[in-house]
Each structure stands twice: as structure tokens, then as C-alpha cells.
Amino acid sequence: xxxxxxxxxxVAASSSAAVGAPPARDDATxxxxxxLTTHLPAFMPWxxxxxxxxxxxxxxxxxxxxxxxxxTFATFVPLVLVAVGQAIVVIxxxxxxxIGAIAALSSVTAITVMGGEDSRILLGFLxxxxxxxxxxxANGLIVAGLRLQPLITTFxxxxxxxxxxxxxxxxxxxxxxxGITGTFRTxxxxxxxxxxxxxxxxxxxxxxxxxxxxxxxxAMGGDPLAAYNSLVPVRRTxxxxxxxxxxxxxxxxxxxxxxxxxxxxxIGSAMALDSVAAVVIGGIALRGxxxxxxxxxxxxxxxxxxxxxxxFAGVPSTYRPLAAGLVVIAALALSALTDRRKR
Numbered sequence: 285x286x287x288x289x290x291x292x293x294x295v296a297a298s299s300s301a302a303v304g305a306p307p308a309r310d311d312a313t314x315x316x317x318x319x320l321t322t323h324l325p326a327f328m329p330w331x332x333x334x335x336x337x338x339x340x341x342x343x344x345x346x347x348x349x350x351x352x353x354x355x356t357f358a359t360f361v362p363l364v365l366v367a368v369g370q371a372i373v374v375i376x377x378x379x380x381x382x383i384g385a386i387a388a389l390s391s392v393t394a395i396t397v398m399g400g401e402d403s404r405i406l407l408g409f410l411x412x413x414x415x416x417x418x419x420x421x422a423n424g425l426i427v428a429g430l431r432l433q434p435l436i437t438t439f440x441x442x443x444x445x446x447x448x449x450x451x452x453x454x455x456x457x458x459x460x461x462x463g464i465t466g467t468f469r470t471x472x473x474x475x476x477x478x479x480x481x482x483x484x485x486x487x488x489x490x491x492x493x494x495x496x497x498x499x500x501x502x503a504m505g506g507d508p509l510a511a512y513n514s515l516v517p518v519r520r521t522x523x524x525x526x527x528x529x530x531x532x533x534x535x536x537x538x539x540x541x542x543x544x545x546x547x548x549x550x551i552g553s554a555m556a557l558d559s560v561a562a563v564v565i566g567g568i569a570l571r572g573x574x575x576x577x578x579x580x581x582x583x584x585x586x587x588x589x590x591x592x593x594x595x596f597a598g599v600p601s602t603y604r605p606l607a608a609g610l611v612v613i614a615a616l617a618l619s620a621l622t623d624r625r626k627r
Contacts, residue, residue, distance in 0.1 A: 326567055326575075326579065328567060329565055329566050329567055329579045329582035329583050329586065330582055332565065332582075332583075332586045333582045333585055333586050333589070336585075336586050336589035336590060336593065337589065339589075339593055340356075340589055340592060340593055340596070343593060343596040343597060344596055350471060350474070350476060353476050353478075353479065354469060354471065354476035354477070354478055354479075356588075356589075356592070357476060357478035357479050357481075357482055358468065358469070358478045358542075358543045359543065359588050359592070360478070360482060360584065360585050360588050361478055361481050361482060361485075361536075361539040361542075361543065362387065362536045362539040362540045362543065362555070363536075363555065363558055363559065363562065363584040363587065363588060364482055364485055364581050364584045364585065365387075365485060365532050365533070365535050365536035365539055366383055366384065366387055366532065366533055366536045366555050366556075366558075366559045366584075367558075367559045367562035367563060367566070367577070367580040367581060367583060367584040368485060368489060368532050368577040368580060368581060369383055369528070369529035369530070369531070369532030369533050369536070369559070370383055370529065370556075370559035370560060370562070370563050370580065371562075371563050371566065371568055371575070371576070371577040371579075371580035372498075372501065372525055372528050372529050372532070372577060373434075373525050373526060373529045374505075374560075374563050374568055374570060374572060375501055375502060375505045375525075375568060375572050375573060375574075375575065375576070375577075376501040376502075376504050376505045376521065376522060376525040376572055377504060377505040377508060377522075377571065377572030377573070378427060378434040378522065378525065378526070378572070379434045379435055379438065379560070379570075380420075380423060380434070380438045380526065380529055380556070381435065381438040381439045381442050381556045381557075381560075382419070382423060382438040382439070382441045382442035382445055382556065383438075383529060383530075383533045383555065383556050383559055384442070384533075384552035384553060384554065384555030384556035384557075384558075384559070385441075385442040385443075385445035385446045385449065385552050385553075385556070386415075386416050386419040386420065386445055386530050386533040386534070386537075386552070387416070387533040387534070387536040387537045387540060387551075387552045387555055388445075388446070388449045388537065388540075388548075388549060388550070388551050388552030388553075388555075389415060389416075389419065389445045389446075389448055389449045389452070389537070389552075390411075390412040390413075390415045390416045390419075390533060390534040390536070390537030390538070391412065391537030391538065391540045391541050391547060391548075391551065391552075392449050392452045392453035392458075392537075392547045392548075392549055393411055393412065393415045393452055393537075394408040394409070394411050394412040394415075394537060394538060394541060395408070395453070395458040395459075395460060395541055395546075395547040396452055396453065396458065396547075397411045398460070398461055399459075400458070400459035400460065400461055401461055402461045402462060402463040404461065405461050405463050405464060408461070408464075408538065409538055412534040412535065412537045412538045413531050413534040413535060414534070415534055415537075416530040416531050416532070416533040416534025416535070416537065417527050417528075417530045417531045417534065418530070419441070419445055419530045419533070420526040420527040420528065420529050420530020420531065420533070421523065421526070421527050421530065422441060423437065423438055423441055423526040423530070424522060424523030424524065424525070424526035424527055425523060426441070427522060427523075427526065428518075428519040428520075428522040428523045429519065429523070442556065446549075446552075446553075449549040449552075450549050452549075453547050453549045454549070455549070456546060456547060456548040456549065456550070457546060457547060458546055458547035459545075459546065460541045460542065460544075460545050460546060460547075464538070464541060464542045465542055465545050467542075468539075468542035468543065481539070482581070485581065486578055486581060489576070489577045489578060492528075493576070497521065497524055497528075500516045500517070500521040501521055501525050502573055503516050503573075504516060504518055504521050504522060504525075504572070504573075505571070505572025505573035505574075506572065506573030506574075507573070536555075540552075554605075558584070558587055559580075559584070561583070561587055562580050562581075562583035562584040562586075562587055563575075563580045563583065564583070565579075565580075565582070565583030565586055565587070566578075566579030566580035566581070566582055566583035566584075567579040567583075568580060
């Protein structure tokens with residue numbers, strides 16, 4: 285059988301071009317470009333956060349008390365860390381759907397190693413970060429080395445990491461060293477430790493963004509071909525972006541343990557999508573090269589507060605995912621309107 289359709293398609297395409305009809309594919313490509321490059325202005329995540337704080341304060345009389353602030357930020361920390369890791373990957377033009385599973389694997393590995401002993405806290409931190417970085421390295425080698433789509437790759441590795449998590453800790457349990465849980469709930473200079481942790485995460489990013497690696501990640505996400513022509517080691521940079529994201533997921537695993545006081549192999553199931561939502565709310569373009577993890581941190585706090593607002597408003601827990609979805613849709617709508625005004 286002869287392969288005539290290809291030739292016929294070429295003739296048809298030539299005819300369409302001759303009469304001036306634009307290919308339908310161009311419209312689809314243009315729409316895809318707009319979706320991937322549309323992003324919220326830098327101030328918008330903080331405006332949304334301010335609104336969320338105001339609504340929370342109205343619903344809770346003691347919202348600004350030290351105990352309430354400490355508890356609220358304790359729920360922020362894990363998602364903030366995961367959102368920072370996701371932001372680094374997305375800025376580089378990738379995506380990591382396994383980052384929640386990495387955080388869960390890091391947490392159960394750390395709690396198993398520590399065994400509830402304060403003397404093993406440092407070892408637990410090292411193991412958690414190393415586990416996260418190793419998982420990120422696996423993602424990076426597959427995506428950059430084999431040139432596979434990040435969406436499919438990390439969707440598959442999420443299942444692998446989740447299986448490993450269940451192998452390490454089949455059921456919820458274990459005991460977190462008292463030194464971790466106790467420190468997580470204390471205050472320093474009248475400021476809850478959880479607030480200091482969030483500020484430290486922001487400060488860590490401010491230091492990282494000065495490094496050559498992060499500059500290369502922005503260049504790679506902005507224009508991979510131009511970055512390659514500028515002698516940026518694209519494959520190595522892409523791999524290291526996943527390693528860095530995995531390390532932040534490892535820290536998130538430790539924050540999960542500090543907040544819950546025990547291990548849970550199922551804890552990271554929703555964190556991946558929540559981190560992507562935080563990135564979108566934080567003003568980072570899904571195509572990459574635009575935005576920063578500081579905005580993603582604000583996005584993570586908006587999502588956490590939205591869930592708490594529903595809880596204190598008496599809305600059943602089954603509707604909480606609806607709130608996250610509505611917040612993301614509202615953020616995308618705002619970004620689309622902003623983009624139109626710029627045009």
C-alpha cells in the first residue's frame with residue numbers, strides 16, 4: 285500500500301497557504317502559548333493572602349493570638365516547602381507530580397531511622413534531605429537524560445515512590461522525637477518557631493537565587509535553545525532543578541513529622557497538585573522562566589487559609605478540595621484579565 289496521505293496532506297497544506305487560510309494548528313499553538321505564559325502579577329498573591337487573612341480574622345476572634353498563629357503556620361510549613369520545590373522545577377520549564385510522594389517517603393524514612401530518639405534528630409534530617417534529593421535525581425536523570433515528558437515521568441515515579449513509602453511504613457505510626465515536636469511549637473523572641481521557619485525558607489531562596497545554578501534554571505525555563513547557545517549546561521541544570529526540588533520535599537517531610545507527631549505513608553497524596561496550585565496562584569508561568577518561589581509561598585498560604593476558612597465557616601470537609609479549585613480558577617481568571625489589559 286503506498287503512503288499517499290502524506291503527499292496529499294502536503295498538497296492540501298500548500299493549497300490552504302496559497303489562498304491565505306492559516307492552519308488550524310497555529311490557533312491551537314497560540315492558545316497553548318497563552319495558557320502556559322499567562323501568570324498573575326507579582327502583587328496579586330499577596331493581595332489574595334491579605335484577603336484570606338482578613339476573612340480568617342473575621343471568622344476567628346483569636347486568629348492573631350500566639351497559639352493560633354503558631355498552629356496556622358504549622359499547617360503552612362509543609363506545603364510552603366513543597367511549593368518552593370515545585371516552583372524551582374516549573375521555573376526551569378518542568379513539572380513534578382511526584383513531589384508529594386517524595387515528601388511522604390522522606391518522612392517515613394526519617395521517622396524509621398530516628399526511632400523516637402532525640403539523639404538521632406540530625407541523622408533524621410540528613411536522611412530525609414538525602415532521600416528527597418535521591419528521588420529528585422532519579423526524576424532529573426529520566427527527564428533530562430532520556431528526554432521524556434516531565435508530566436508522564438513524574439506521574440509514574442510518584443507511583444514508584446508511593447510504593448516505596450508503603451514498603452518502609454505500611455501503616456501510620458511511629459514516634460517522632462520529642463525534640464522535634466516540642467521545638468516546632470515553641471516561640472523565639474515572642475514569635476512562633478513556625479513563623480521563623482517560613483521566614484528562613486524565604487531567606488534560603490534569596491541566597492539560592494544568587495547562585496549560578498538558579499540563574500541557569502531561569503535561563504533554561506525562559507528559552508532552552510538560547511540557554512544552550514549561551515553555553516548553559518541544559519541537561520545538567522534540568523537534573524539539578526529536580527534534585528533541589530527533592531531536597532525541599534525532604535525538608536517538607538520533616539515538617540510533616542513535626543506537625544503530626546507520627547508517620548503517615550498517605551500524607552503526601554494531595555500535596556503535588558496543591559503545590560502546582562500554589563505555583564499558579566504565586567504568579568509563576570507554567571512555561572517557566574517567570575516568577576519566583578516567594579510568590580509560591582504566598583500561594584501555599586492562601587490555599588491553606590482557604591481550607592481553614594471553610595472549616596471555621598462550618599462547611600463539611602468534603603467541600604474543601606472545591607475551595608482549592610475555586611481559588612485556582614479565580615487566580616487563572618485574574619491572570620487572564622490582567623494579560624488582556626496588557627495587550
